[in-house]
Amino acid sequence: MTSAYQQLSATFLRLSRFGHLSAIAGWDMQTMMPAGGSRARGEALAELSVLQHEILTDKRVGTLIAAAEQESLNDVEQANLFEMRRAWQQASLLPASLVEAKSIAGSRCEHAWRQQRPANDWQGFATNLKEVVALSREEARLRAEASGSSRYDALLDLYEPGMTSARLDSIFGDLKSWLPELLQKVVTKQAGQPLSSPVGPFAVESQRQLGLSLMKLLGFDFNHGRLDISAHPFCGGVPEDVRITTRYNQNEFLSAMMGVIHETGHARYEQNLPQQWAGQPVAQARSVAVHESQSLFMEMQLGRSREFLQHILPQVTAEMGDQPALQSDNFIRLTQRVKPGLIRVDADEVSYPAHVMLRYEIERLLIEGEIDVEDIPALWDEKMQGYLGLDTRGNYRDGCMQDIHWTDGAFGYFPTYTLGAMYAAQLFQSLKRALPQINQQILQGDLQPAFDWMQQNIWQHGSRFSTDQLFQHATGEALNPQWFRQHLEQRYLAD
């Protein structure tokens, strides 16, 4: 007799196999597919997605979940069942008509945005965005009704289970009280330091070789993954075969280099998820913010540390050629340069949280119905002025039209970037306590102890624990933003 839990496991294993094909076909679409293949691919992926949705929302799944909750399960099985219920509820909650309308409106808005953004066409964009917002509000209403939370919190929970806007308000409230001043101090301090820029061109093949050698240093498993090129860098594929991408600019190699380090952080998490539970929800990464903590741990905590930069400098000059701008001190200054700017994805780690806060504040008001789409530009300008001292009036392109997230209705996603940065700082702090010699080890390129610690504390647990439990075990406390502040002060103001 097969238990309800076993039947559910079989169903979720089947779903994960279809998810595998979707992930690889999605990766191919961004990296390999010629443009003319796009329509047929979109239709094939949509067909698979309908199938996955049907399997997950089948009435039998709900019945089996209820039955499995009466069965005797061990801790891991209980955690797995919890994640199964979560996935089933999230998928079952929305009527198919709303899912379809959201998908169509999102595609239309995103597609038009690709032309409207370069044309700075706010009016055109706003028309489509209003439709997306209306549907996202309806989604939020239905999800909030089911969970008893506020509407925005119901969306936030999709990306960061357990996170609430009350908690975010406290975190960002604190951040707001010190970040603008810290930023100003750093900028003033750095203004006095000489800085010279590396002179290209830097051959794409050399940049690729540098990326591969850094991935090797960072423990990327090439038997279970690849590095390729795409217009927008990402980490995709499946844990058994992780596909990361970057993009190259012949005039500037640091972006691609740091981008590869960032994606390698995502990749190591995926490659080290618990294979013994492969195919089950409990084997998946904990959340979007925890995933981001892994990429930012690699890129910001480790990757931009003085010790790491000194260790990799010989590899950098071996591939890029030596030149005055690549002398050790200047190389570190280049990599740690803080410069408030209009564009979030180009932001340094000090100004990045300001970009996130302003988006959080605006999207929350938007979803709760307290502002409308027309109110966005004025709010955007006001907050950019307040947090970063920058004027964006009339520049929609590099202002409120710069991101893809809202076009698809991904409201609630932005906060995970800064939560990830905070988690990364907290992890590095704990790692330093566990391994007092860590900075010396990094300088010598001996990264195994740090990765063993991460494996032990984060990677191997998949979704077995909640984010709070996971960090309680790993660092002795749930999220504590003070480590992020301490990190920024030490790196940017200490000497």
Added chain:
Amino acid sequence: MTSAYQQLSATFLRLSRFGHLSAIAGWDMQTMMPAGGSRARGEALAELSVLQHEILTDKRVGTLIAAAEQESLNDVEQANLFEMRRAWQQASLLPASLVEAKSIAGSRCEHAWRQQRPANDWQGFATNLKEVVALSREEARLRAEASGSSRYDALLDLYEPGMTSARLDSIFGDLKSWLPELLQKVVTKQAGQPLSSPVGPFAVESQRQLGLSLMKLLGFDFNHGRLDISAHPFCGGVPEDVRITTRYNQNEFLSAMMGVIHETGHARYEQNLPQQWAGQPVAQARSVAVHESQSLFMEMQLGRSREFLQHILPQVTAEMGDQPALQSDNFIRLTQRVKPGLIRVDADEVSYPAHVMLRYEIERLLIEGEIDVEDIPALWDEKMQGYLGLDTRGNYRDGCMQDIHWTDGAFGYFPTYTLGAMYAAQLFQSLKRALPQINQQILQGDLQPAFDWMQQNIWQHGSRFSTDQLFQHATGEALNPQWFRQHLEQRYLAD
């Protein structure tokens, strides 16, 4: 009210979308996937394959086909329904237990063969092959019962609908009466001609560029396809996004060059299948032999013609560098060299049919139960001696163990290679009648008229007609092997 035919169309469209994902994930497995991804990919593809089989063999499909046959359909719809019934019958005929047993035995035999072949281990191979043969005989018995044909013919029909062993006996009987003598004459004639081999190395990137420029010349649509590398060259993907592959050898560029031309033939057929019926069985390529006629038309009829070789020589020397062996006459002699050998895939077009005939004769006896696996080596030796004058005794590796086809139970496939060669010769002959200036046009690289003719006569029809009808329309007659004989005599013995 949706008609039965419309419901079937929707089901087959859905199947083709799943087929799309299977094709792309399969291509990725051969070209991009790191070794460690293999198990998860195999499981994901098997899951999809089970789903496709369930959809196709659903009882409702049989009921709808019977209903649709009573509906009023136009010619194309009728042809489509005919192909739907064929696919449904072929899939429904075998019990799931036999399908699974065949798949397991085939995988085991193929997997072990990868080691056994280099080790020349006939005994080990024979043990696995016996199981594959037993299951293929059972498959053939069931299929033959349903169709009223002989057992071997029932398998043959899977690859070449409508072809029978009676017809093949007549075709190969004729071939056998003149091919060994013709081959001998060509070898004797070429023995008197000087020949020098190009001296490498030839950089992989240069070979790739040459391949791309030939694909362009041959009309490959790069907006709907790509060229990549794999251990065993193939043409995969979907009509909207055709993926061809080759492999490079730094010491020898002609194999990769001719291989790319061959696969481009397959690709152009796929890229020009009727998009207005996309996703329906009638939009698919007619058969394996017709597909091979397209690759061999490009590689053998066009690609090894004196005029084509003269036209492309400047491109060849631009990429490979000039050298005495690449003078025009020697280049043509290199490409048209006839040399009987042990290995089918390395064979020239004159000796190739001998390799196919002997396999056909052996596999037919095997499936009909007239010989057993132990009898293969002696028969192989006898026929290799008779057709090509070569001794293979004790050399199983380069004898009856050289091909992958039998390991997976693909009995009935081999004849399509030679049928394809014959169809290609017949098409070129008709093309010459339609375009009397064709040789001059080829010499000038003006290939559009030839491709327009192929589009008109073959590509655009998909599976709308039977193979015999298709060639009747295109060339005025069903398969006539005399054009292949005439082609070989003119190319290899005329001057």
